[in-house]
Amino acid sequence: MTANKNTQALSDLGVSIWLDDLSRERLNSGSLAKLIETHNVVGVTTNPTIFESALKDGEAYEAQLTELAAAGADAERAVFDITTADVREACDVFAGVYAATDGVDGRVSIEVDPRLARDAAGTIAQARELYKAVDRENVLIKIPATVEGIEAIAAVTAEGISVNVTLVFSLERYRAVINAFMLGLEKAHSDGIDISKIHSVASFFVSRVDAEIDKRLELAAEEGKPGTEKLKSQAAVANARLAHQIAVETFSSERWQLLAERGGRPQRLLLASTGTKDPNLSDTLYVTELAGTDVVNTMPEKTLLALADHGVVEKDTLSETYVEANKVLDGISAAGISYRDVVDTLETEGLEKFEVSWKGLLGTIDDGLKRNS
Template identity: 80%
Template sequence: MTAEDTGNRHTKELSDLGVSIWLDDMSRERLNSGSLAKLIDSHHVVGVTTNPTIFEAAVNSGDAYEQALSQLASRGADAEQAVFEITTSDVRDACDLFAGVYSATNGVDGRVSIEVDPRLARDAEATIEEAKRLYKAVDRENVMIKIPATVEGIEAIAAVLAEGISVNVTLVFSLERYRAVINAFMLGLEKAHADGLDISKIHSVASFFVSRVDTEVDHRLELAAEEGRPSTEKLKSRAAIANARLAHQIATESFSSERWLLLAERGGQPQRLLLASTGTKDPNLSDTLYVTELAAAGVVNTMPEKTLNSLAEQGEVEGDTMTDTYVDSNRVLDGVSAAGIDYRDVVETLEREGLEKFDKSWQGLLSTIDEGLKRNS
């Protein structure tokens, strides 16, 4: 059996279970070389997510953007304009690549996500306007606009969905915030329906971040152990999976509620739980831990290529590993709390750091593009 056959078998098993495999990476080089198209065929990839960090890395590697930079420089574009045109162009091309998947799945998959400027994360009105601007610029039905799940972002999420624009809600860490995201999703569909829109065309995912929770909680557990607090070792590297499994419980309950069933009768498609940040940070953990332990029908798992390749080579999919795990998951989070770890402070820290990281990447992207424009002027 070849490596590719093995890859097909393992990724097919996950896909057959009902998990949508999305790639958490995109670049012009990946589009031009055909490597993304190959992953669609060989690894059952049915969508792509992007973020400022991904775009910064893409522009900084190789010379795939030199021609575009030269053309933009000749038109007198500044860095802000160039970033907008480059990112929306890449996403548009990726949307075209996934058009067949989009059609075959009736709009469920074949999705490509692009994020609003992270500097707007605390400004609801500016986020709404930027989301509409991105949607118009990409001009493809299968684009999803990524909006961070900040307090201000919750308002923007509902408003953008009400415009008929599909949304990928990003940077969700806490169960409480996830409930607010689902409420905003339903509010958006209710408003869209009241305004006469066809809500069957509006899709959404909620990107619930995984590995970063373990990174933060495990660090705090180590500090607790140094202080002599008992029962911390058995909790190591368990909080993230427990947190995500309880998010699955919330989704299951929310999308069987009377409120949702009424929207479903009107054509509404449920917002899917998307598992993000699924590459393991701890080298002692399995590369596929946050894939095989978080498998269930109807969820999305967006993976960096390293994780996807590990799944293809050695990932053993053992069926649904989320449903019926909720009691044990609550015990894990209760144990974390008993060890003196403040869950609310953990998730607030992760949201703040996530925004700071994307903002830093955005600034780095602007700087790189500015240098490229000057080099080509």
């Protein structure tokens, strides 16, 4: 089956296309397998919101809910068993991609309980539990990039578990994420673990940055501050491009070269939240303007299909963009908008949204257990 020309063009540039969605229905229908063949999809990311939606809308979970109810499982146990089952099956769907790319792609992510985001020890414990339960080499355990999460990322990586670091918004925190990854690899190597088997991505969130900064730019314009209009919807792309600069520089450092000589694989920049939230923007903006070698773009299906239909992918739009990107962030600062306050707000809101989704997921599962008992 021939791949779509637009997704193929993006893949040819060096972007790994991952789907930001998973459900039992998608697995059972063969939809996921088809996207691998037709749209160059080489991985999947999940989060509590995705699973909440899947469980709320799908009937494919009824049989397992009946089994879990008969076994006396509570909602917490049922969520764990259902989500790890979906991720395990998705890992098997991607087994061929995983083998063909030497473990770089063919990855499926599953997130620790978001209520543990401020609990390093709890995150580490559940990361181990999820890794053991999925029992597939190509699983990535998602850990949020909170201050406590940074500690957990280093510890889990040191044990040989591959990690998807999520909810990264700021350049400063991204540097800390890379450092935690390297610390984990250094410890793993000193403990005799084969670090060539440890992979990682850092999920740098994009569209939410524009949503928050554009809102503040509108207020700045109302206050009569000049130059705000030209900055609208520029921040997210600029921020992601500067993250790319950090990745390029850090994974060319002497410290990294030592790890590479020992078999280390670089942590890849993953562009997340790439569906546009402003209807006035191009629905492929955060794909076509962030295309480059050795990055991952995880897209909701709507964005993936938009790319396939009319996305124009012609050149690398990440490299050699750093000077202009810095000018954009400088302009935002000059307009009186605090970058630190923006990224702190986004992290807090991101965690809150996932906690709400998690509670909704537990409620949906609890209703399902009662219905099937």
